[in-house]
Amino acid sequence: MNEEAGNRVSVTHEWWRTAVIYQVYPRSFADGNGDGVGDLAGIAARLPYLSALGVDAIWFSPWYPSPMADAGYDVADHRDIDPAFGTLAEAEELIARAHALEIRTIVDIVPNHCSDRHPWFLEAVAAGPGSAARELFWFRDGRGPDGELPPNNWQSIFGGPAWTRLPDGQWYLHLFAPEQPDLNWRNPKVREEFEDILRFWFERGVDGVRIDSAPVVAKDPTLADFDPAAPPSPHPYEDRDEVHDIYRAWRAVADSYPQRRALIGEVWLPDPARFARYLSPDELHTAFNFDFLGCAWDAVALRRCIDATLVTHAPVNAPATWVLANHDVTRTVTRYGRADTAFSHAARGMRHGSPSDLALGTRRARAAALLSLALPGSVYLYQGEELGLEEVEDIPDGLRQDPIFRRTKGADPGRDGCRVPLPWSGQGPPFGFSPDGAAGEPWLPQPAAWRDLTAEVQDGAPGSMLELYRAALRLRRQLSGPGDAELRWLDTDRDVLAFTRGDDVACVVNLSGGPTRLPEHRGVLLASGRLEGDLLPSDTAVWLRR
């Protein structure tokens, strides 16, 4: 395997420090073969679009063989591609073609669990209680006279008990869906396997890995009951100290390649000091900033979050990341258009369907884009955010696929609403997502109103979300400020965020109810909405030349 083939990306720069990373959710990005499900051929055909958008890297959500019980996060084989998406050869070709366009690639690695169709789990089920094959997972006898009660009181993150019983009477642990049995990371075979999987993808040229649910892989081996409202410390499965040893070993694998490979953690943790431990110099390079993603559209809260982020990252010399959306959360246009603009998984069910002013949400999402792209560090851009898509909230229950919907008995609608196939062109579904005359319909229905949001309609249209993102990404590359330069706050009203980056760039975001006067400047570089002379309207952001 020649990983240098077609690779024009620079080899020395610590690219993850300032990159704009675009998240491709393969099922919903573009469908090349017309079956209604996105695939690698579709992605390959749209690489020029991503290149023109100006992204530095693509993160591919899981593309491995999977029964899709959790949209691919139930991996049956980490070293191949699901036939619905394509082949391994196509993935290799895609990586090389992205590199030829100077776009780096990141794959998603899911270490906490695998699919219940993974050969290891099939073997464990067949081998029976007490077998070595079961040692790779968390199998236990149940409690109660006939073992009819789960081994402990742990609850699945997707709702319901975290244990499922097999016909032979034993139970197995799954922190997520029953189709996602948790691996036992105390077993050296699990560690060896994943280090080998990392090598497999690094040798195919990928520039980084995104680590799914990074803090939950280690478990308290006593599997004791606990009260989730008052969990003991250490927690039985969240953020246990043992995980750091695992990721230090992964870092050694990443560092064994001449071209630097980035480890990116999905780390949802409330305690900044515990979060920062994952970013120690011998562990992960960066981690997603979920505080920013969940933060309300409120200047005080955002400023507090930005300051706290920078303070957390500075001592470990890790780059901050700025994330507004991903495949698990409500799209920004809908969220920012609601009365309650914060996001949390716990409140998703409650907020679902609450009125949203999409025009207001769009204005704020545009301003939020300029805010996040002006902050020091790297930025994650979830597919479709650059088109200003809203959350699709009226998906018929019968079509919902997220296991969260079923496991919470509909109390939480789940995440399908942000996973609807993208609209590329045309006047009606499938909006160019699938080729003309395709046999299959998009796997989730697209709103008719997306005719006004297709990439085709927005291409070259002044004032479109797509053109705003293109202009911002272009400028971000050109300017000396965005990237690593230090952020300095300017003195402003409480409801206005204003800061400089380097000597010559400033960003001002107006979250107050009325217009605000711009600080002294030499010119306007880019604005998320129309300026009124020297006044910046409400819910608008601007980049200024100082």
Ligand code: NOJ
């Ligand atoms: C986090 C992923 O982002 C989410 O989509 C998935 O369901 C869980 N981890 C379980 O793998």
